[in-house]
Amino acid sequence: MKILLVEDETALRDSIIAYFTEEGNICETAEDYAAALTKINIYNYDCIVLDLTLPDGDGMELLRKLKQMHKTDGVLIISARHSLDDKLSGLNLGADDYLVKPFHLSELKARVSAIVRRKSFDGNNLIVFHEINIDTLAMRTTVGETNINLTKKEYDLLVYFIANQRKVITKSALAEHLWGDEIDLSDHFDFIYTHIKNLRKKLVEAGCNDYIKSMYGVGYKFSS
Amino acid sequence: MRLAQKYNRVNLFTSLIILVLSGAIYYFAIHYILTNKLDNDLKIEEEEILASVREYHKLPLPSDFKDQKVTYHELKKGDTTDRGFSNTWYYNPEEKETEPGRSLNTSVKLGEKDYAVTITKSSLEAEDLVRLIFLITLGIIVLLLISLTVVNRFVLSSLWRPFYEMLKQLKAFNLADKNEFSVQHTQIDEFQELNQSVISMSSRVRQDYKELKSFTDNASHEMMTPLAVINSKLDTLIQTESLTDKQGELIEDVYLAVNKLSRLNQSLLLLAKIENNLIKDEEDIALDVLLAQKLRQFNELFIANEIEVEKYLEPQQLHMSKYLADILLNNLINNAIRHNKQHGKIKIALQTGLLTISNTGSQKALNGHSVFERFYKDASSEGTGLGLAITSQICNLYQYKLSYSYQAEHHIFSLKF
Numbered sequence: 001m002k003i004l005l006v007e008d009e010t011a012l013r014d015s016i017i018a019y020f021t022e023e024g025n026i027c028e029t030a031e032d033y034a035a036a037l038t039k040i041n042i043y044n045y046d047c048i049v050l051d052l053t054l055p056d057g058d059g060m061e062l063l064r065k066l067k068q069m070h071k072t073d074g075v076l077i078i079s080a081r082h083s084l085d086d087k088l089s090g091l092n093l094g095a096d097d098y099l100v101k102p103f104h105l106s107e108l109k110a111r112v113s114a115i116v117r118r119k120s121f122d123g124n125n126l127i128v129f130h131e132i133n134i135d136t137l138a139m140r141t142t143v144g145e146t147n148i149n150l151t152k153k154e155y156d157l158l159v160y161f162i163a164n165q166r167k168v169i170t171k172s173a174l175a176e177h178l179w180g181d182e183i184d185l186s187d188h189f190d191f192i193y194t195h196i197k198n199l200r201k202k203l204v205e206a207g208c209n210d211y212i213k214s215m216y217g218v219g220y221k222f223s224s
Numbered sequence: 225m226r227l228a229q230k231y232n233r234v235n236l237f238t239s240l241i242i243l244v245l246s247g248a249i250y251y252f253a254i255h256y257i258l259t260n261k262l263d264n265d266l267k268i269e270e271e272e273i274l275a276s277v278r279e280y281h282k283l284p285l286p287s288d289f290k291d292q293k294v295t296y297h298e299l300k301k302g303d304t305t306d307r308g309f310s311n312t313w314y315y316n317p318e319e320k321e322t323e324p325g326r327s328l329n330t331s332v333k334l335g336e337k338d339y340a341v342t343i344t345k346s347s348l349e350a351e352d353l354v355r356l357i358f359l360i361t362l363g364i365i366v367l368l369l370i371s372l373t374v375v376n377r378f379v380l381s382s383l384w385r386p387f388y389e390m391l392k393q394l395k396a397f398n399l400a401d402k403n404e405f406s407v408q409h410t411q412i413d414e415f416q417e418l419n420q421s422v423i424s425m426s427s428r429v430r431q432d433y434k435e436l437k438s439f440t441d442n443a444s445h446e447m448m449t450p451l452a453v454i455n456s457k458l459d460t461l462i463q464t465e466s467l468t469d470k471q472g473e474l475i476e477d478v479y480l481a482v483n484k485l486s487r488l489n490q491s492l493l494l495l496a497k498i499e500n501n502l503i504k505d506e507e508d509i510a511l512d513v514l515l516a517q518k519l520r521q522f523n524e525l526f527i528a529n530e531i532e533v534e535k536y537l538e539p540q541q542l543h544m545s546k547y548l549a550d551i552l553l554n555n556l557i558n559n560a561i562r563h564n565k566q567h568g569k570i571k572i573a574l575q576t577g578l579l580t581i582s583n584t585g586s587q588k589a590l591n592g593h594s595v596f597e598r599f600y601k602d603a604s605s606e607g608t609g610l611g612l613a614i615t616s617q618i619c620n621l622y623q624y625k626l627s628y629s630y631q632a633e634h635h636i637f638s639l640k641f
């Protein structure tokens with residue numbers, strides 16, 4: 001996928017690029033409003049990751065410009081503004097999602113993947129990872145030819161893992177993804193262990209390889 | 225005691241004393257002057273008698289007319305009379321009554337014989353005059369006191385009105401609301417000065433308060449970006465292939481600290497936002513439905529902590545922000561889980577106008593006052609110490625009454641709508 005990252009903070013920009021750039025992903029960057037506007041004018045992107053507070057302008061304005069140009073690029077807003085108004089007006093202006101800083105890179109990746117998947121008009125709502133097939137419209141998971149019944153949480157977990165394949169994902173990122181930040185899980189990270197154990201069991205029973213690897217201390221990694 | 229009352233009292237008291245004193249002095253002075261005049265008249269009469277004796281070598285006839293009486297009697301050998309004035313009584317034959325009088329005793333030598341002469345004059349007129357003057361003085365005192373009281377009551381109270389007006393506004397002064405002081409125009413310099421000082425003071429205080437609030441807001445905002453950088457660098461760091469278990473553990477601790485810091489930051493931002501009344505998306509909310517939904521969300525946590533939940537939900541409609549309603553319930557339920565014990569209990573009851581959430585936990589009651597203060601928490605608690613402060617702030621915003629009590633080993637938080 002082709003991504004434009006509009007973010008003025010160099011350190012954050014570098015981390016995001018490092019996380020996204022690999023196997024066919026193209027990740028371009030713009031560090032301010034003017035640069036972003038130029039790139040948007042020339043190219044089309046699958047997803048634009050947009051910071052709202054830019055040194056020379058408001059990210060919201062870029063959203064308006066995109067709409068005027070009738071572009072269909074997916075937009076994910078990342079902002080330190082934890083304001084409901086910003087969130088709502090961002091989504092009203094055609095942004096697809098809103099992520100509040102600070103966030104986990106794995107969460108960002110999962111959200112961007114979801115946007116790109118939704119935006120692809122060729123009916124590509126299939127996630128494939130080796131023998132695992134997920135139909136995101138029907139929310140149906142098959143391993144080879146075998147259907148497996150996953151709970152909502154197990155399904156979310158699997159999609160999240162595949163979006164962040166070959167990456168180490170922290171327990172807190174997984175917990176926040178599954179339960180949101182409403183429920184304060186800081187004391188109960190181990191609690192996602194049950195869900196992972198069940199998912200792994202269901203996958204293996206259906207004849208799937210065990211892709212979920214536990215990384216001591218930090219979290220999990222989904223890789224072949 | 226009010227200033228006007230105190231002033232009135234002192235004022236009236238001193239005027240009374242001074243007036244009474246001056247009345248007395250007045251009385252004696254007039255009395256003295258009139259007596260002097262009477263004495264002069266008596267002396268003139270004496271001289272006339274002496275002159276007549278020298279001229280005609282005989283005593284004039286004893287006379288008794290017009291408030292004046294002259295009597296003589298012969299003095300025996302060796303007797304002398306001292307010349308002098310005295311107060312006596314004077315019998316008025318016309319009025320047939322005794323009046324106060326003034327007499328002069330003197331002596332006259334006629335040939336070989338000495339005669340004592342007593343000239344008496346009625347001092348009734350003089351006494352009447354003194355009495356009249358005294359009565360007038362008394363009348364003036366009473367009139368003066370009455371007019372002083374009236375003036376004090378009406379004039380003073382109207383003079384002080386701007387002061388009391390300002391006092392009323394000062395009492396109602398609230399840092400958070402934006403109403404400026406409305407100043408009554410006054411001619412009095414002191415009050416004008418007071419009004420100006422109060423206005424400039426209040427605007428200075430408001431400005432400081434605003435700056436303090438925006439400082440919290442800005443500081444929290446500015447911290448979000450570095451936190452995001454730390455988080456993203458940690459996410460990048462853990463992708464390193466050669467990470468040892470020990471390093472993994474260290475990184476996990478850093479994650480926890482960053483996570484806690486960002487939650488703290490968000491809570492502070494939220495508090496600032498609620499205080500500034502910036503969250504306005506109010507709508508009608510069925511609290512019972514929302515609460516049931518929350519309990520489903522938290523169900524896994526209840527099971528994981530082996531907590532038994534009892535619920536009793538009656539329909540209850542509220543008009544508030546959905547966002548804040550979420551936070552309110554989340555905080556109360558999170559709190560009840562966090563401070564619970566193994567195999568504990570949570571009871572949630574929603575009746576019309578009242579929500580109570582009680583949980584088992586430590587055997588000791590919490591401090592009912594400080595429990596809603598910022599950063600109040602148990603030494604062992606992992607929380608930010610802001611959850612209940614936010615809850616209480618939300619309740620303040622909508623004028624709900626939030627209270628804490630400890631009964632039968634249950635910590636009870638109740639919320640009256």
